[in-house]
Amino acid sequence: MHECPRCFWLSEHGEWKRPAGIFPSLPSGMDSVLKKHFDTFMEKGKLPPELCDNAECKNFKLFDDKELLKEWRNSRKGLWYEDKDGNVLHGGIDNMLVNKANGKFIVLDYKTRGFPLKEDTHEYYQSQLNIYAWLLEKLGYKTENYAYLLFYYPKEVAETGEVIFDNVLKKMAISKEDAEKLFKDALKLLNGSCPKQTCEWCEGVKGND
């Protein structure tokens, strides 16, 4: 929707599907091993070193309802909200922290990238985190007004051949109000007529209006 309202409208109305491009398999492979890594610590009631060495996390624990976590991680379902008109917003999370002091949930999302973070790398994920927290509140859970991104990026190759990744934990303030506004803006856009503004690639599909 942000990149091209027209593309969003056409794809949500089933008129066409935007070419997805080549999706690199490394991030999804990393997601899968990281979920296993975190679950090993969750089973022991501990935080992994990436988090427990960080003073900010001393009151946190990993969410340990395994059935719910499995459902929430499923990208086809995940956190799911349906309004009274049948409009759906949903998304699969990576992991969840719980603040032991008040029981509130804190979304934790893993990100794999090729290089150390730039100043604004994390800002790209703002809407994603806002939406997760908003969906959780809609499902009746209380959330903190912040979430975490845990970035992994390659650092060096060990003498024995293993690639060593470094990690950075980034705390982000989140806004459930912005998520709700985004959902409403999306519905307004979809319930209107197809946006006319095109890029040069749209020249051949004017008949889609």
Ligand code: SF4
């Ligand atoms: S304007 Fe460009 S990006 Fe938007 S729908 Fe057309 S081809 Fe896609």
